[in-house]
Amino acid sequence: MSRTERAGAGSVAAGSAGVESVGVESVGVQSVGTGLAGDGAGLSIRGVTVAFGEVRAVDEVSLEVAPGETVAVVGPSGSGKSTLLRAIAGLEPLVAGEIRAGGRSLAGVPVPHRDLGLMFQDHALFPHLDVAGNVAFGLRMKRWPAQRQRARVADLLELVGLAGLEHRAVHELSGGEAQRVALARALAPEPALLMLDEPFGSLDRVLREQLTAEVRRLLQELGQTALHVTHDQGEAFALADRVAVLAAGRLVQVGEPAELWRRPVTRFVAEFLGHPNLWPATVGADGRVTVAGVDLGAMSAGVGAGVGPGSEVTVVVPVTALAPAAAVAGGGTGAGGGTGALEVEVVAAGFAQGRYRVTGRWLGDDDGAPVEVVWEADEAPAAGERVRLAVRSDRVWPLDG
């Protein structure tokens, strides 16, 4: 198994079971001394269910977030991720389940006493307060003396890169600045858990990426336990230690970003993460995988875990598992066996972020699954051209069922 090497930047190695399936308790391995550390700190959600009438928006979700860890909950809109977050905040009542944060049960604890920080998309800053007034709001609620409030506000503004903007009116802030103020406001009272609801959704891409990286660094520095909700898997991967995929209110898979991407357990997860190549395949002896009659070689997953010899499966072939082999001139016949090379007809080629992305289809199989590949070459093949693709079969991954 290729385990991800996560930077040991003082963060936590939680969920060390690699690919976790639903309901498996991940053990929060304690590390950094952040002051938040403590037995049972962090966030623990067990069997949480939220219903709107007959509809179960969140359905028996269980999730552990270790102290200092950032977990992202991703899912398409309507999957219940925001509802889950609102339930943790106490803004939606639970039908069943238990939530523990900072080492205590939140059952019966009203919203103001939950000790949580919440950051919304579009920042939701108080329009009648200036920057300092916004950041100090939680401190005011805790009745901090004015002088300590001022000092803390100054520290936080420094931290989010807005030093000296205390008296700026909220409507004079740019989108990115407003979001930083919202972050500072949420962090100011040192919440046991910081919750981010689509925090960068309203920002343009460059700013979003920049701010994501900054927030990531900040959360690590502070050792802040955080739960991040987004529909953007890229943002989740960039920000979180682990990512949980939610579909129709149910948790489908939890894992570290690289693991999740390499080993999605269902077609839904694979498609949601953006894998284009989901091909029907036959698993042969020794874990060798055959697609459209072409033997691609041995999968790293090997045989077992429900994938026995001769079984028909859907395999995920990451775009990074495919690369152009030599182009085939003229009308070659079908591919030879066992070479791990596929021959496809190019349908279209696009250019994005410095690379070509080529889509094609199988030769001799008109209604086969589409093929998509990152084309690491100076020029893309033209539509109609036939190309050979080398396949790194160790990156091919079979889906469950």
Place this chain on the structure above:
Amino acid sequence: MPLSSGQTGFRRRAAEVSLAAGPALFLAVLVVWPLVAVLVRSLEGVGPERVVEVLGRGSVRSVMAFTVGQALLSTVLTLALGLPVARVVARYRFPGVRVLRALVVVPFVLPTVVVAAAFAALFERYAPGWRDSLVPVLAAHVFFNLAVVVRVVGGYWAGADRRLDEAAQVLGAGPWQVFRSVTVARLGPVLAGSAVLVFLFTFTSFGIIRILGGPGRATIETEIFRYAVNRTEFDVAAVLAALQLVVVLGLASVSAAFQRRISRAQRGRRRPTAQPVGEGGWPARLWLAGALSIVTVVIVVPVAVLVQGSLRVGDRYGFDNYRRLFTTGDLLPVSAARALATSLQYALVAAVVASVVGVVAAVAVTGGSPLARPLDVLTLVPLGVSAVTLGFGYLVAFTVFDLRRSVWLVPVSHAVIGLPFVLAAVVPALRSIDPRLREVAATLGAGGVAVRRLVDWPLVRGAAVTGAGFSAAVSLGEFGATSFLSRGGDSFTAPLAVARLVSQPGAALRGQALALSVVIGVVVAFVAALIEWRRSDRVTLL
């Protein structure tokens, strides 16, 4: 199973209900009870046959016909003249747009007697042939209600997403098709809503008809007064008031329904996208010229004539009419200046009472309490129910404890009449608060009271002040209810003084009436202009 919000949910519900209870009680005692008393009175003793008999009288029928007819005519005229102005105010930016907007709104808060005095002076001097026709009444109604159309329609228009028009154009719609399929379709409920309001206001018109209507022109409203006060036939007055009440409550609930639709339509609307007139080319200039002419003829000229008349002494001009306001004559129980002082005191009391009750009611109406909807309808009742009916109701109802002799009755009735204005300002402000602000505040440790104090209140404070200002302005000009409730002397208000002065023959008295009108008008206009100046482009009903 741990249910975190069950208990707190119940407590919150209880708090919401008790919050609604205060204003509900206020309205029950000061609106519902008097109206019910009128209804009971109209049926009591006399029996249904008498009701049928009264309604069947030829004179009563012609009064009803005239009431509806003049209200319809006024509504059509107001819409026809108001729409171009609304469009210009909403769509174009030009130097002086705020002045224009203020000019349109100020008449709405001007006291009816002031307007009646102005139009009486205008027609007597410049068109004596029309003085006894219906024209002065219609002109005064348009003068008043232009503001309703411009504010409601213009406000909506300004926020309407112009990209919808553009999208329709791109899809191949010509200008007429765009107008029909997009503009009218979206504007429909707003137009209908403002038409219902104008109809309601003109249907219950009292001061204008009393002063400008002349002989043979009586509305249900003025007939209630005549039967109750001049002829002391209380039962006939009660039947008419009951009839009035039924019509008005029906119209008010229609209006409330429209208002809900309008405020829903405004949710998520875009920032106003006004266009400089210069960019609009000649059609824009034409629209602007049209709007300016309408405002000039309908609003500026009558006001100018009023001021001119107040300054004319015989063949020359001077301040004699104003000086005479401080003297006590035979006609008025106190000097006009004294009456004005009384009016100012009442306005202050009314504004304070109306804004306190109004803010509490607004919070209750926007909350999730089961009383919210009924309270919402209840708060609109004073807007529709004629002040005359209300004043008559007080006379009928408050015979117990001899309340009707209380000096508080006049300012409290003014507060009741001003209440809908406070709500019209505060409710939309409360509704427009992003619920996430409260949620964020709660997660930061703010409890229910702290959220109200630190988030809601700062965001609606401006609207509350606006509402208080409006109710002060309404109180300063209130005529209908005061006609019933004033005991003369200490409770003799400025509008009563104007009405009495203007209805007497004699140039000196007429001059005094105009001078007092100008003073009242200036005070009210000052309050209204302040409000208009400092408020945002947020659309409220009024």
